[in-house]
Amino acid sequence: MLHPFRAVLSSSRPVLALAACMAFHAPAPARATDAASPGGTLLYLEKQPHKNLYPPAGGFYPNGGILAQITDRLTWQNTDTLKIEPWIATGWSVNADSTVFTFTLRPGVTFSDGTPVDAAAVALNYDTFGKGNRALHLPPSEVINNYERSEVIDPLTVRFYFSKPSPGFLQGTSVIGSGLVSPASLRRPLDEWGDARHVIGSGPFVVRDEVPGKSVDLVTRPDYAWGPEQLAPQGPSRLAGVRIIVVPEDSIRIGAFIAGQADFARAVEAYDEEQIIRHGDTIYAASTRGVNNSVVFRPDNPLVADPRVRLALLHATDRPDILRTLYSPNYPLARSVIAADAQGFVDHAADLTYDPALAGRLLDEAGWTMAPDGWRRRNGVALALAVHEALPQPQSRSMLVLLAQQWRRVGVRLTILSGSPAMTVLDNLNPAVTPLFHAEVGRADPDVIKSAFYPTNRNVLLQKGGQSRHVEHFVDPELNGLLDQVASDTDPATRLADLARVQADILAKGYSIPIFEEPQVYAGSARVHDMRFEAVGRPVFYRTWLARP
């Protein structure tokens, strides 16, 4: 069953095979590079257009892919050690209970509109990201908790005050959502941040032009001299610029890349990796170090309110089979709620075994008995669940189809829904319609687990107290208490211990079935050198250079 399944999924292959049958010598590829400039322009194929470049919206990869080139942050998270290192801030101090943070800024840094990156500008950025701006519709950033106010000590010293201990804030200053932008940009209402030309950062590249939904042209800033130390030398980029072109259709994006029409491409599916490597190009699988690609339950729905049912479905899931069938070695099997290279990871592999016999016993105990037709019922009601395909997740639909086949064997029905974006949003807010949700959140800080599960954040379990008005009663004060602690523990060791308790709690209650550690997979041609990624897998073209074709 493995091969036919793959063949159906691989949209570009049958045609490529057809093309390969025709013996025709290929001339040298036409490259869209700027021959006049020393470094050339790197052509980057994106899967989706950016939506909004307000930095806190940078979690969406197409947004983050632009923000990572045009903005700098106060700090840089070392991609090897995950330590926080200086960037625009040359140093900082934190008080004992993590409520006051003082940053010293690097002198001479300017935004591309010429205004200085000084304490006042940084304070304005954090006031906006920390509290939002209602008049301009700018929401607060999910990585900044308990923010109270800023204080400009002198032109190069800025201090931030928090109402509660906020140990995650320092790492929060390094993430894509904390990109610094000029005061002129911060005066724009949220709507205007859709136009990339409105977003003025201090980064190594500057937006020159955009065609909405189609392309963004970035040019190198020649006077840039303040890159993070890990990416030294800190001078301007060696590229002349980066041209980002949106090609939503997978077979065209990957086909054009392989045909040599572009230098770099995002969102390479596992089934295309082999032909890219065979062609002599490079696959970059960047870890996202956050909450794993998982199927989570909404216990407000009575069908999955019983932890035995949720645990039964966890054990009815043959995760290695899913990985073998659909994914590549770049997709490591999940061993906990968070990735193995995330901070505070605890190995729970023993709790995540495939054991259909155990699944059957748990379902029997919960009162769901197998009917003669092969489906489980309780009081005449079938155990029939539904989940929406999650378009941002790699091969979400195929993964869920395979899951449905596996659950079918223990008598549980899973229907995969798809619909318009509005339909998906509405259904996913209603636990009665979607007792399951396909989720993933990337961020290299223990706070990421709170981002995913806390009711007023992404609320993947749909607890009471979040955005949904359909939740009747489900709330887990114990889990939320632990999440609060993770977000406010000032002692790093205590914080990691609490994070361990959160992972154990989520898995013991069967809230989540972690499937794999989600990578961001890119393809780069042989002429792309020194490609880097920030801590959660967004491309950083700052150090990149192109060999002559």
Next chain:
Amino acid sequence: MTRYILSRAAQALLVLWGAFTLSFVLLQVMPGDAVLIKFQDPELGLSPQQISDIRASYGADESAFVQYAHVLGRTLAGQLGYSIETGVPVSRMLHAAYPTTLRLAVVSFGGAIMLAASFATAALLAPLRPLRAALRLVPGLASGIPVFWLEIVAIQLVSFHWKLVPVVGVSGWAAAVLPGLALAIPISAPLTQVFLSAAERVMAQPFIDVLRARGASPLRILYAHVLPNALPPTLTISGLVFGEILAGAVVTETVFGLDGLGQLAQQAVANQDVAVLQAIILISVAGFVVINFTVDALHPLIDPRIRRTQAGGAA
């Protein structure tokens, strides 16, 4: 003639208003709206209070009638509004998108005419009756090929395998050639079919036999005598083909990743971006009306019989 133009213009306005209203109704009955799609994205992390503030500022929770009155009033005042999804004025999006679709339309229509002309010539003049009959089946088959499949094969062969033209990073006319020619194939099919059947009717008429008996070459008979007589129905069809080009543009621009009106329309539907979609609908309907009006106006120029009837009617 003035009265004729006025009544056509009045009809056109009615059609425009109908399309405008219908599109509004259709988007209203879909669940959710553009504001919800954009702002209830969990990645933005907005609180329920913030979302309701934003909804209020967009008037997203007003009654459908109030919203309709608002967009109609705004449109009548010549304002196309803002895209909720991208926050960019709709007029700017249209301005960026229309040249791509226009070039696609020109290449595909021009290509379709050339394809139809050469194919019809071959089908009418080929030696051997079975060959002519077989050729006559081809347009029907061609119109049955799904455009997206044809285009994917064209990209894989022409661009990726033979490397004749790149599909990414090109702009202007260069970007229109491959998609335009691919789209020309299904579009040429109805043109060929209508022209062939009209040409056959003409060729069955006695004056063709007379011409043949007087020694005129088959090619001369076809171009000098059959063509002018078979052209009017083909012209009528070519007006309708414009609609097919617009529909084809949605698919073609998506497959080729072109930034034209078709892709804009497809995204506007997905995001329920009412202002964008309505502007595109207005443009498309206006284009359709103008083209069909032009076709009607051209008829008397190429067909003396219509000219005579109109003159007779006016007398």
